Amino acid sequence: MSALPPGEYAIVEVLGHRTIIGRVEEVERFGAKLMSIEAVFNGELLDAVMIGGSSIYQFTPCSAEVAEARQPKEDWQLPPSIRAVLPVAALPAPAFDPPAFMGEAVKPPPCASCGGPEPFGECECIPF
Incomplete structure (x- = not known):
């Protein structure tokens, strides 16, 4: 049915x-x-x-x-x-699958302050 x-x-x-x-x-x-x-x-x-x-x-x-x-x-x-x-709800969610040649280029840059893994200075080392 x-x-x-x-x-x-x-x-x-x-x-x-x-x-x-x-x-x-x-x-x-x-x-x-x-x-x-x-x-x-x-x-x-x-x-x-x-x-x-x-x-x-x-x-x-x-x-x-x-x-x-x-x-x-x-x-x-x-x-x-x-x-x-x-309707937007019927569309599949966009997915980013980087091509192999991009390799490391798609990783976000490290924190500018401490070099930690959080990108763009978003880590906890910077007091707000």
Whole structure:
């Protein structure tokens, strides 16, 4: 059983070589029929994006379980238009993994006063 809310789910291929997996619904906006799709990411539904019917190449209905299994695992796998509106909480924390050639260069400098391991004079040798 899927943890996703009930509804109609699909794998949708859209103009621009984008594949979006999520909960879909037909809506009318501005006098035109559109597809509202709430993309699945990290086991949750994101805010809906609207897609015009003429932009759809392929529409594959699926269950919530299939949508959950096929959802993007990394944020870079989402189409740019969806990634641009991702909540900050949904983005992975940035990690700094220095390249090997940097070696010791990424270590902070020692304390200017005593040469201790605390950087930038933040050690306890300096009275405030």
